[in-house]
Amino acid sequence: MAAAAAAPASSEKEVLPPSLTSSSEPPPLFDGTTRLYVAYHCPYAQRAWIARNYKVPSLEHNNQVKGESLDLLKYIDTNFEGPALLPDDSEKHQFAEELLAYTDAFNKASYSSIVAKGDVSDEAVAALDKIEAALSKFNDGPFFLGQFSLVDIAYVPFIERFQIFFSGIKNYDITKGRPNLQKFIEEVNKIHAYTETKQDPQFLLEHTKKRLGLLM
Numbered sequence: 001m002a003a004a005a006a007a008p009a010s011s012e013k014e015v016l017p018p019s020l021t022s023s024s025e026p027p028p029l030f031d032g033t034t035r036l037y038v039a040y041h042c043p044y045a046q047r048a049w050i051a052r053n054y055k056v057p058s059l060e061h062n063n064q065v066k067g068e069s070l071d072l073l074k075y076i077d078t079n080f081e082g083p084a085l086l087p088d089d090s091e092k093h094q095f096a097e098e099l100l101a102y103t104d105a106f107n108k109a110s111y112s113s114i115v116a117k118g119d120v121s122d123e124a125v126a127a128l129d130k131i132e133a134a135l136s137k138f139n140d141g142p143f144f145l146g147q148f149s150l151v152d153i154a155y156v157p158f159i160e161r162f163q164i165f166f167s168g169i170k171n172y173d174i175t176k177g178r179p180n181l182q183k184f185i186e187e188v189n190k191i192h193a194y195t196e197t198k199q200d201p202q203f204l205l206e207h208t209k210k211r212l213g214l215l216m
Contacts, residue, residue, distance in 0.1 A: 043157035053193035085150035135180035142187040
């Protein structure tokens with residue numbers, strides 16, 4: 001785990017603080033400094049990290065510590081200046097809520113297939129197809145709501161990992177036959193707030209294989 005202060009406004013590569021260990025001196029809480037606490041390899045923490053880069057927020061703010069990643073994303077969007085992460089359009093706002101409610105089911109279907117023996121499950125294929133369809137709903141951009149939003153931030157850490165894991169463990173390309181998902185991945189990788197948070201794909205794959213007992 002590491003604690004990072006508010007993000008710099010420039011697009012220069014950020015120097016990340018060292019990880020905190022059990023022997024580290026903990027930073028003082030509620031001393032007026034904005035901090036985001038993340039585990040660098042965790043996709044849930046990566047959600048908040050992307051939003052922090054996009055809007056310069058933090059997890060520790062106004063004498064509060066918020067830990068649930070989706071709640072934190074909404075808190076960030078409401079309490080910090082910067083590009084809005086949810087549109088005013090009522091149809092897009094409703095679709096955003098539907099997609100946010102679906103994140104856990106999407107993650108469960110995908111992870112369950114990765115850890116199971118055999119081919120990719122029908123449930124995982126259906127979940128990926130649902131994402132493909134969702135990405136076609138609006139035609140004013142390549143993202144879930146057309147333009148980059150809180151929904152993309154909620155999904156991209158997991159899509160990033162599922163692309164790596166399905167390829168490296170199941171020999172399955174999640175973008176094959178899914179042009180909208182392919183375009184989404186291409187375009188989100190042009191957003192600095194996201195790419196600053198990406199971890200080495202080989203590290204993520206080996207870390208997961210080790211957890212699953214797949215490394216000799």
